[in-house]
Amino acid sequence: MNEEKQALFEQYNRRTHTFGRIASVITLVLLLGVPFVIGGYLGAAPDLGAAASGFLAIGLVWFVSCIAEWLIYTPMLGAGGGYLAFITGNLINMKIPCAVNARDIVGVKAGTPENEIISTLSIATSSLVTILVLAIGVALLIPLQPLLQSPALAPAFDNVVPALFGAMAYKYFRKSLDIAVLPFLLMSLLFILVPSLIGSTSFMILPSGALAIGLAWLKYKKTGGAAA
Amino acid sequence: MSILSQLNSPFMYIVCGAIILFIALVSLFFLIRAYRAGKALGIDTTKMKRVIAASATFTLLPSVGILLGVIALSGSLGTPWPWLRLSVIGALHYETQVATAAAEQVGLGSLSASSMTATGFVTICLLMSLCIMWGMVFSTLFSKRYLKKLGSGGGAKSGVPGFGDSAMTAMFIGLICAYLGSYIGGFVSGNGRFTFSGSWLPIAVALVASLVMALFVWLSEKKQLAWVESFSIAGSMLLAMASAVLLGGIS
Numbered sequence: 001m002n003e004e005k006q007a008l009f010e011q012y013n014r015r016t017h018t019f020g021r022i023a024s025v026i027t028l029v030l031l032l033g034v035p036f037v038i039g040g041y042l043g044a045a046p047d048l049g050a051a052a053s054g055f056l057a058i059g060l061v062w063f064v065s066c067i068a069e070w071l072i073y074t075p076m077l078g079a080g081g082g083y084l085a086f087i088t089g090n091l092i093n094m095k096i097p098c099a100v101n102a103r104d105i106v107g108v109k110a111g112t113p114e115n116e117i118i119s120t121l122s123i124a125t126s127s128l129v130t131i132l133v134l135a136i137g138v139a140l141l142i143p144l145q146p147l148l149q150s151p152a153l154a155p156a157f158d159n160v161v162p163a164l165f166g167a168m169a170y171k172y173f174r175k176s177l178d179i180a181v182l183p184f185l186l187m188s189l190l191f192i193l194v195p196s197l198i199g200s201t202s203f204m205i206l207p208s209g210a211l212a213i214g215l216a217w218l219k220y221k222k223t224g225g226a227a228a
Numbered sequence: 229m230s231i232l233s234q235l236n237s238p239f240m241y242i243v244c245g246a247i248i249l250f251i252a253l254v255s256l257f258f259l260i261r262a263y264r265a266g267k268a269l270g271i272d273t274t275k276m277k278r279v280i281a282a283s284a285t286f287t288l289l290p291s292v293g294i295l296l297g298v299i300a301l302s303g304s305l306g307t308p309w310p311w312l313r314l315s316v317i318g319a320l321h322y323e324t325q326v327a328t329a330a331a332e333q334v335g336l337g338s339l340s341a342s343s344m345t346a347t348g349f350v351t352i353c354l355l356m357s358l359c360i361m362w363g364m365v366f367s368t369l370f371s372k373r374y375l376k377k378l379g380s381g382g383g384a385k386s387g388v389p390g391f392g393d394s395a396m397t398a399m400f401i402g403l404i405c406a407y408l409g410s411y412i413g414g415f416v417s418g419n420g421r422f423t424f425s426g427s428w429l430p431i432a433v434a435l436v437a438s439l440v441m442a443l444f445v446w447l448s449e450k451k452q453l454a455w456v457e458s459f460s461i462a463g464s465m466l467l468a469m470a471s472a473v474l475l476g477g478i479s
Contacts, residue, residue, distance in 0.1 A: 005269050012265040017372045019261075023254045024368040027316065028361060030247050034312075035353035041239050044346035046354040047334060054333030054351075058326065059359040066362035074371055075378050076396045082371055084258050086363040088251060089317040092403070094290045100400050101286055101461055102279045109393040111378075117266040118279050124259035125283040131252045131315050133291035134298060138311050141299065148296055155476030156469035159433040160293035163472070165407045166434030167464035170441040172401050179398055183405040191413020195421060201410040208409070209402030216398035220391050
């Protein structure tokens with residue numbers, strides 16, 4: 001990349017952080033403020049004591065989970081994609097696989113300007129499509145409800161995530177089987193021996209990912225930085 | 229007016245719809261900026277259009293799944309609030325859990341319209357926002373420094389991304405392994421260790437999705453049908469979910 005383009009990208013990146021931060025702060029204010037606005041309409045105020053004790057009881061777990069997600073996914077998504085993904089949510093079940101798939105389709109590498117652009121395009125498109133689908137769905141909620149909630153279709157919608165990860169597994173395992181086998185076997189064994197962990201699968205991504213990164217590092221060293 | 233009617237009132241739709249509109253405009257703004265920057269940086273516009281098309285098709289099916297989450301919560305929290313929560317920050321696997329736990333914390337016993345009160349509802353709303361906002365807080369405060377430290381864009385000069393790219397791919401493989409492992413664990417020990425009486429449907433669905441994906445990859449690589457790649461994930465998911473309907477009848 002020549003100097004002119006490098007300067008252009010750096011300027012774009014700086015502004016992305018500025019816009020991302022502004023959008024995040026506005027969203028935070030809106031989300032924390034809206035319960036009070038709704039409270040004004042309903043003639044009730046949030047019980048702050050109950051909210052605080054509730055946060056201590058259930059929120060701390062999610063606090064840790066959110067930090068882990070931020071640490072893991074920010075480098076994957078880059079600046080623009082990262083801000084948008086944390087604003088719009090549904091990371092594990094949608095945004096992350098979507099951005100990784102987009103990156104894979106056009107063959108860009110993490111940490112490059114191309115990845116920053118592609119990741120932002122992917123997350124922004126995904127967010128807009130989700131917003132659109134939900135808006136149409138909510139508008140058609142009454143006529144659609146019997147179809148979407150029909151017992152016949154229930155297994156399909158109960159298995160969106162297995163369908164997603166099954167497809168992604170073929171795509172990624174075939175290229176990196178040596179990295180995938182051990183974490184897959186270990187995770188399966190762990191969930192078999194300690195079934196209570198199944199409810200905390202999102203937390204188990206950390207050890208599984210750490211093991212996979214360790215194996216990728218060994219491979220990287222072995223091949224002199226040419227693979228993985 | 230019952231609490232559920234109030235929660236489904238035009239006022240609620242306007243308030244929640246306005247915030248969703250704001251998020252949609254932010255997404256559109258980032259999309260246009262990235263596209264223009266990509267063009268200026270010399271990224272092939274055909275590639276960028278492929279990314280947009282692939283991301284749109286990829287998102288369709290999971291979005292319908294998320295819509296089901298809205299429907300599931302609408303019975304107790306009305307439609308506008310779950311619509312907002314699942315459009316902004318929210319996550320399908322998170323919302324129901326937190327809403328239920330929050331209902332217990334505010335003394336409602338369970339998440340249901342019959343026991344819902346105005347105070348209970350707004351406290352649940354606040355708690356749902358408080359619990360999941362931390363990714364956004366951290367990205368606002370620390371992402372710039374974090375990415376700088378990691379050297380995001382640092383590969384721009386050399387064009388060589390180093391181990392970072394391999395690490396990200398490996399992390400994603402780890403994520404997939406954790407989920408696939410949980411399906412196997414659920415089948416083998418979900419109803420008691422080594423009882424083999426849990427649901428095998430997620431394993432079967434993941435397997436079908438893998439097989440269909442293999443077919444897409446074969447078409448793309450061996451039959452030179454590169455265009456199918458953009459639809460490979462959505463197509464694999466659709467057929468795997470259809471298989472769940474068929475297999476669901478015999479499971």
